[in-house]
Amino acid sequence: MKPEQTALVLIGYQNDYFSSEGILHGVIEESSRVTNVVANTVHLLxxxxxxxxxxxxxxIFFTPNYEELIEPVGILKTIKEVxxxxxxxSGSETIAEIQPFADRILEVPGKRGFNAFINTNLQEVLQQNGIKNIVLAGAVTSICIDSTGRAAREKGYQVxxxxxxxxxxxxLEQGFYCNSIFALYAEVMTHIELLNALEVVVPA
Structure with a gap:
């Protein structure tokens, strides 16, 4: 993997998921604590x-009346209800831990559902930058990560x-997806393994 051909796509790093006061923090709290996701993401960045x-x-953003959601079901229905x-x-804002990297992170707006390619210009951004490899990080593993990963693979990217x-x-869900689902179309790595694959020097 070459860094110049690789894109790290951050999904869902917003207060409503990752802040202790976030409306949906309870949904991913246990898994986030076990994987140490925020600290690992900061180190990766x-x-x-x-x-x-x-x-x-x-x-992901919605207007106050959620007019973007037409007869939502599942988690999108929950998002609207809560x-x-x-x-x-504040819940839609980027978590404080990665804000120091704001000048290095390109925001691609428009996401309204699971797949980060839908309703955004993500594909154009990736093509303009000559990207061949997509690396996914964030939440929720079984929903937005999986949906975006499958779409990326179908578009020809190495995921x-x-x-x-x-x-x-x-x-349990985290382990199941990493061990049994993602392996069907992607590589599964830790962030240290990714850095090694990219030949990035990791500070001691």
């Missing part, structure tokens, strides 16, 4: 910031999912 790798974030990820509210930089609804 520290190491990638000085490389040519593309780093993008695909936050009032999560409303534009302009990597970071087992220690993703969060599921349960520890």
């Amino acid at each position: 520290e190491c990638l910031a000085l490389t040519p790798a593309l780093i993008v974030t695909t936050p 009032g999560a990820f409303q534009v302009g509210q 990597t999912v970071l087992s220690d930089c993703t969060s599921a609804r349960t520890v």
Whole structure:
């Protein structure tokens, strides 16, 4: 893997998921604690910031009346019912831990559902930067990570999912997806294994 051909796609690093006061924090709290996802992601960003790798974030936002959601079901219905990820509210903001890297992270807006390619210009951004490898980090493992990963593979990208930089609804679910689902179409690595594959020097 070459850094200049690799994009790290950050999904769901927003307060409603990862802040202790977030509306949906309880959904991924256990898995996040076990995988140490936030600290590992910060370390990954520290190491990638000085490389040519593309780093993008695909936050999800909704208007106050959730007019974007037409007869939602499942987690999107829950998001509407509890009032999560409303534009302009603190819950939709990027978590504080990765804000220091804001000048290095390209925000790709428009995400309204599971797949980060839908309703965004992510594909155009990746093509313009000559990206061949997509690395996924964030939440939720079984939903947005999986949906985006499958779409990326179908578009011809080599896909990597970071087992220690993703969060599921349960520890069991995290293990199941990393061990049994992602292996069907992607590589599964820790962030250290990714850095080694990219030949990025990891500070001692």
